[in-house]
Amino acid sequence: MIVTNLKRGIITENPILILALGLCPSLAVSTSVKNGLGMGLAVTFVLACSNVIISIFKGWIPGKVRIPCFIVIIATFTSIIHLLIKANMPFLDSQLGIFIPLIAVNCLIFARAEAFASKNNPVVSFVDGVVMGLGFTVSLSLLSGIREFLGANKLWDLLVVPNFKPMTIFILAPGGFFVIAFVMGIANWIRSKKEAK
Amino acid sequence: MTSNIVSIVQISIAAVLIQNFILARFLGLCPFFGVSKKLSSATGMGMAVVFVMTISTAFTWWINESILVGMHVEYLETIVFILVIASLVQLLEMFLQKFSPHLYESLGIYLPLMTTNCAILGVAIINTGVNQFSGSPYTLVESVVNGAASGVGFLLALVLMAGLRERMELADIPKSLDGLPISFITAGLMAMAFLGFSGLSFF
Numbered sequence: 001m002i003v004t005n006l007k008r009g010i011i012t013e014n015p016i017l018i019l020a021l022g023l024c025p026s027l028a029v030s031t032s033v034k035n036g037l038g039m040g041l042a043v044t045f046v047l048a049c050s051n052v053i054i055s056i057f058k059g060w061i062p063g064k065v066r067i068p069c070f071i072v073i074i075a076t077f078t079s080i081i082h083l084l085i086k087a088n089m090p091f092l093d094s095q096l097g098i099f100i101p102l103i104a105v106n107c108l109i110f111a112r113a114e115a116f117a118s119k120n121n122p123v124v125s126f127v128d129g130v131v132m133g134l135g136f137t138v139s140l141s142l143l144s145g146i147r148e149f150l151g152a153n154k155l156w157d158l159l160v161v162p163n164f165k166p167m168t169i170f171i172l173a174p175g176g177f178f179v180i181a182f183v184m185g186i187a188n189w190i191r192s193k194k195e196a197k
Numbered sequence: 198m199t200s201n202i203v204s205i206v207q208i209s210i211a212a213v214l215i216q217n218f219i220l221a222r223f224l225g226l227c228p229f230f231g232v233s234k235k236l237s238s239a240t241g242m243g244m245a246v247v248f249v250m251t252i253s254t255a256f257t258w259w260i261n262e263s264i265l266v267g268m269h270v271e272y273l274e275t276i277v278f279i280l281v282i283a284s285l286v287q288l289l290e291m292f293l294q295k296f297s298p299h300l301y302e303s304l305g306i307y308l309p310l311m312t313t314n315c316a317i318l319g320v321a322i323i324n325t326g327v328n329q330f331s332g333s334p335y336t337l338v339e340s341v342v343n344g345a346a347s348g349v350g351f352l353l354a355l356v357l358m359a360g361l362r363e364r365m366e367l368a369d370i371p372k373s374l375d376g377l378p379i380s381f382i383t384a385g386l387m388a389m390a391f392l393g394f395s396g397l398s399f400f
């Protein structure tokens with residue numbers, strides 16, 4: 001069960017590359033692997049916790065006001081992780097900047113709350129949150145790895161290839177768009193090959 | 198007074214061109230790729246963003262200044278802002294429906310999307326920080342100008358993108374890149390063009 005769930009989160013229903021959810025943070029913070037991993041884990045935390053709370057309270061939340069209720073629950077966990085990062089990892093806080101509070105309006109978390117947590121029991125929702133969060137983290141780390149290598153010739157702040165002149169454009173805004181475009185294109189290509197078989 | 202005008206001009210040029218919300222700051226990408234298929238809906242969405250951003254920055258600035266800072270609970274800003282924006286959007290929707298049905302018809306369907314648009318919350322949070330030009334906190338006028346100009350920058354990028362995507366319908370695109378990926382490449386090229394504005398220095 002764990003393996004199929006992980007496969008679903010990371011490959012068949014990958015949040016960024018297949019579902020195209022949560023694009024803003026995935027482009028903005030994917031300038032280095034450290035940032036990407038930090039952001040991914042923060043999103044995973046918020047996603048798993050809010051999924052559990054929403055699925056516990058799904059019977060009490062009236063359908064008409066469910067969106068504001070979801071927002072408050074998600075924003076609460078976002079504030080918790082924001083304060084934790086600020087206190088324990090000031091370096092990460094200064095790097096990610098306003099994108100930590102903006103986890104509260106991440107469409108990935110909304111989509112999971114609406115499509116999954118409000119219909120399933122807490123345990124399954126927790127698993128879904130963790131799996132989807134891990135899928136987000138993996139693809140974010142992949143994107144940031146590509147960008148950090150091409151743009152700064154580094155991975156996890158370490159030099160990779162000596163005598164390779166990095167292309168700074170990949171760390172700047174346009175590079176983010178190009179990298180995600182080609183990674184998505186490759187994912188589509190692999191999928192179409194599989195379907196053809 | 199002159200310094201006021203100077204800072205307003207600086208903030209607006211920076212927000213529209215140099216640090217364009219979509220192409221340089223990566224805020225509000227979901228609506229940017231979601232609603233940029235047709236020029237007419239892109240214009241409607243962009244106008245709604247300008248409208249809501251201008252009003253919400255005024256409200257959130259006042260709430261931040263008078264309530265959050267006054268009571269030393271700045272850490273609640275995410276929750277408070279998001280609730281303020283959500284209820285403001287709801288209020289605007291009802292108000293427009295009653296008093297300006299025409300405007301409601303053109304913006305109406307885009308208004309509910311505003312709550313989860315990270316650009317709106319983003320500009321509210323940026324306004325609680327420090328003005329990068331003067332080094333002091335944003336005043337009310339400056340934050341409203343920042344909100345309106347960021348909205349205009351959003352509108353500009355969205356309309357440009359929709360125009361390009363309408364043309365792209367006719368182009369022959371590799372199958373794997375069709376749809377979202379080619380839009381990302383287009384946005385990347387636009388971002389490259391907008392990168393040229395970062396050389397702008399004035400005053």
